[in-house]
Amino acid sequence: MPRFSVIVPAHRVEAYLGACLDSVLGQSFGDLEVIAVDDCSPDGCGELIDAYAARDPRVVPVHLPRNGGLGRARNTGLERATGEYVLFLDGDDTLTPDALHTLSDRIKETDSPEIVVFDYARTYLSGRIVRNQLAAELREGDPQVFTLAERPGLLRLLMVVWNKAYRRDFVERTGLTFPPGYYEDTPWTFPALMSAESIAVLDRVLLHYRQRRQGSILGTVSLRHFDVFDQYDRVFAFLDARPELARWRPVVFRRMVDHFTAVYTRPGRLPAAERAAFLHRARDQYRLHRTPLPPLSPRDRLRHALVRHGSHRAFGALRLAARASGRARRTARAVRARARRSGLRLHYRLQRCLPLRERDALFGAGDGHGYTHHPAALERAARDLVPGLRSFWITRPEHRHTLPTATRGVVPGSAAYLTALARARYLVTDGEPEPGYVRRRGQRVVQTGRGTPLKRVGAEVLDRPAAGTTDLRRVVAAADQWDHALSGNRHTTLTWERAFPAPYSVLEYGHPRADAFHRPDPAERERVRATLGLDAGVTALLYAPTYRDHRTGPHQSLDLARMLRRLGPRFVILARAHPRCGAPLCPPDAPPAARLVDVSDHPSVERLCLASDALLTDFSSLMVEYAVLDRPIVLHADDWAAFEAARGLTVDLRGCPPGPVAHDEDDLTEIFASGTWAGPGSAARRAAFRARFCPWDDGRAAERVVRHVFLGEEPPAP
Structure with missing residues (x-):
């Protein structure tokens, strides 16, 4: 059997x-x-x-x-x-x-x-x-x-x-x-x-x-939807034959009424000429199986009353009233939204007429994300080094808890945000400027970028399918607003000049968010590992692939659960999807287990790097900052040719990888199972990669930027 x-x-x-x-x-x-x-x-x-x-x-x-x-x-x-x-x-x-x-x-x-x-x-x-x-x-x-x-x-x-x-x-x-x-x-x-x-x-x-x-x-139009009445008759007949199950009659009765209402109200089920007959039949079924119910909500009481009376006209009138009410509410919301937008535009114009606040600085990372990336490292350094600085952070309400207590949060699109945008002396961001933003005379705008551009960016991607709706004029216009662009190495400096041609200065000072990696705090590492549920002695792999312009959603080329089964209990995977993917790397059918942890919503990728023992990625620029930690890095990409055709790379990663390169899941499993990922060959590749892309990273990159931009000083040499 x-x-x-x-x-x-x-x-x-x-x-x-x-x-x-x-x-x-x-x-x-x-x-x-x-x-x-x-x-x-x-x-x-x-x-x-x-x-x-x-x-x-x-x-x-x-x-x-x-x-x-x-x-x-x-x-x-x-x-x-x-x-x-x-x-x-x-x-x-x-x-x-x-x-x-x-x-x-x-x-x-x-x-x-x-x-x-x-x-x-x-x-x-x-x-x-x-x-x-x-x-x-x-x-x-x-x-x-x-x-x-x-x-x-x-x-x-x-x-x-x-x-x-x-x-x-x-x-x-x-x-x-x-x-x-x-x-x-x-x-x-x-x-x-x-x-x-x-x-x-x-x-x-x-x-x-x-x-x-x-x-x-x-979901098809058919008279066979009338079968629903016979099916509930069978359920109640089953209950009638078993008095010991009588307690379930109210539950079934309520579900029956909900089911009848769903069939009746959803379009594309009942022929138009039979809708009244369906409701009359529902009324008869209601009376036949009627069972006392606990108190209902006003909406449920109304639905039950309509089924109980079986009034097709009353049901139709109610739906028309509900639609009219909905249209009225939507119209009112649209009017309020337009009025609010007009008021905020006027507010921004008025604020631009007022003097700049010399000690105010506005920071932001991503589209209102939490306190992270290069802007966060610069904000910390600025509060330490610049006397009297008032710092503001662009953040959505759900990320406000990530801010330090000394940093004021402003919600994108709010009046407080537009005030800071118009009057702050310094603006530090890794994203595009607010639509309608005009840099004022005396404002200093620092574009931090989001890491070493290993992928093509800006004007360099315009001849690629990944360009999509990229507009060269918009790209150049955005760069025209910058005073400074950050760079961690010579490769980034030259790429900025080609990709964003504009009269800004490039500050080749290192990677500010990698400062914490230069002297990692063991106690902080253990605290983060504890919050992630990582046991002592396990090897935590941070899996952080980049997004694909030619795909929708995350690129899931690996069966992470299967890979963990093959590697054994010593390994744990921290799976982090790129913010632009809009979906986690752990699919809904992934087994609920501590060895596969979805960290896509974790507020700080820097802390995840500190907690991990190795990085598994593909073309993500995170590998450059991670190299400062001098921990193993393994590359895996099964769509190398497609990625190069759609987006393009600025570096031949196969010629200068920071560690072993796997072309499929079997290769990758062998790299970790055999210990190649942490062997001497991996260390040698990582050292050469670090020498090329991390020449200025000594733990003081953020300090150099702050001294140059905020204090007008000549920063110390690395």
Whole structure:
């Protein structure tokens, strides 16, 4: 008897069925059978199933003589299932890697419960993956095994069959089968959860639910949406036959009303001519199964009243009123926003007419990010060296906690921000100027940049596909506002001159944010490692790839969880996505484990560098500052040619790498497993790289900039 029977019904999913079956048959846990049911599909699903069965004896092909719907196909699969546990997987969905291995381990841990509820994530055409928003209901706490009465929050989850594993003897004993029609999951899932005497949860995404552009069959216009009434009749009949489950009637009744309302209100489901009839039928069902409920919110009371009375006209009038109210609110917000923008523009113009504040300095990193990067190092040095300095930091409210107590935070776009922008004597930033900003006579603007430009930037990228909407005039106009641009080496100085041609001066003084790396504080390192949950003795790899202009979202060329399994418990990965990626490097289906830590939202990349033992990156300029720490650096990029074609590099990193270079995951795993990453060859490459790109880094780069810009002094030599 196999451990798992995976039942896969297939109808009009030929384009996705191969990926579905591959996701099951390619599992690291092989004790399974796949019962693939061809529901008389008019495309090539049947032939594809037979081809897989010919290659893999674990595939049991079933061909139905006529199309009977999803429920009948699943029932047919159940009749042939021999596994200890049964899972249902739709033909256009997939299991995540190692899903069955993880599930089997959880079943052993919880002593073979009747149902295991696991998590899923929606996958979109764009490649975006979004985890179930109610994942908190799947937290693994005590008790490990329970009944629904102990965890009623499980009924908040989507009532579907495919996010659960069912012990087959439980299914047979309970007599669970799928009815015909739409919404066939409802009369299966409610009875299953209510009847189970032992339930366990698994806080891990095991299934990817494909969010197809056309939606599921439930999103099509059809009279078959009236099937929802029969399905709830079946649930209540199940409850009526089991008085001991009467406590669940209010829950099911409330879910029923919500379900009816959703079907009625969502466009693209009911034919226009049948909407009134649907609401009348909903009224009859409401009266038939009516159950006393605890107090409802005003919105829920209104929804229940409309279903209870079944008034199509009242429902329509309410929706029209709601739409009119929404339009009125949106119009009012737009008017207020326009008035605010006009007021702020006037405020900025008035502030520009007032004298500069000679001791004020405005700092900022990124688009309102927290206290970090070169501007933060310069702000710290300026407060120490410049008497009477008042420093302001451009930050969004969620990052205000990162600021030192002596530094004033100003929110981008606020009146306080525009006042500082207009009247501060010094402006220090690593980004583009505020739209509409005009440098005043006497203001000094310092562009720190965001590291050594290993990638093409500014005017040098205009002939590349990555240029996108880059406008040479805007690039040059921005550089015209600068008085100084920071540089850490001769390469950066020459690149600035080519990429941003303008009459500013380049201060080739070193990398200010790397000052903390010159004499790292062991106590600070241990504090940061403790906050990240890193045990003593583990090797922490900071994985920080750069963004790709030719891709959307982060470039996930590595399976980080698999890599950690291959390397063993000695290694931990701190995964940090580039801010422009907009998504973490740890996917929603990554196992919740201390050895794979998402640090994308950590406020300080400098502290992460101090906490780590090695840097794993591709083309990120972070490698230059990290080299000051004299800790191992390993490069990995599987799209080198594509990156050079789309963006371009200013340095041949393969000719002067700061450490070993891996071209695929196997190479990378071997580099760490063999110790090459920390060997003498790695140290020699790093020393040559540091000599070329970190010649001025002696821990006093920020001091040199501050003395030159703020105090007008000749800075000390490195």
